[in-house]
Amino acid sequence: MSLPDTPENCPCLSGERYVSCCGRYHEGEAVAPTAEALMRSRYSAFAVGDTAYLLATWHPGTRPSSLELDARVSWVRLDILAAEAGGPFDTEGQVAFRAHYRVGARRGVLEELGRFVRQDGRWFYVDGDVVE
Known part of the structure; x- marks a missing residue:
């Protein structure tokens, strides 16, 4: 991936440039300081x-051996519904999103x-429960 091929505005809809x-x-160049920042960055990676990036930020205990994204899928909006813990001094956190x-x-x-979870100063996605 190279930055010139990416959108001007960040896909996570933060209002900042990608x-x-x-x-x-x-x-x-940096690591996500919170669980929510990691969630946003993972959404943008999709x-x-x-x-x-998705594989590197997936916890080694739950990470798949490979990942193939469906090129037909366009991710168009992220809504953060709630975040519990997951701050820069926490070791665990949860983020609810759409x-x-x-x-x-x-x-x-x-x-x-x-x-x-945060290990050695880095946040990792462990898993999630899909809401039907």
Whole structure:
């Protein structure tokens, strides 16, 4: 992935430019300081197709051996519903979110309560419960 091929505005809808928001995490220039920041950066990684970042930020105990993204899916909006703990001095956190997507003309929503842990100063996505 290279930054020139990415959107000007960050896909996580923070209102910042991609390069100064999630792009700096994707490029390894910084690490996400909170569970919510990691959630936003992972959503943006799905949006820009950065599978390497997704795998690197998945907890080793639950990380799949490989990940193949569906190129037909367009991630169009992220709504953070709630965050519990997950701050810079916590070791665990949860983030509830809705991720809106499109596949052709069909629209969908993925709602999840994600669990995160911080180890050695880095946040990792562990797993989540999908809300039906």
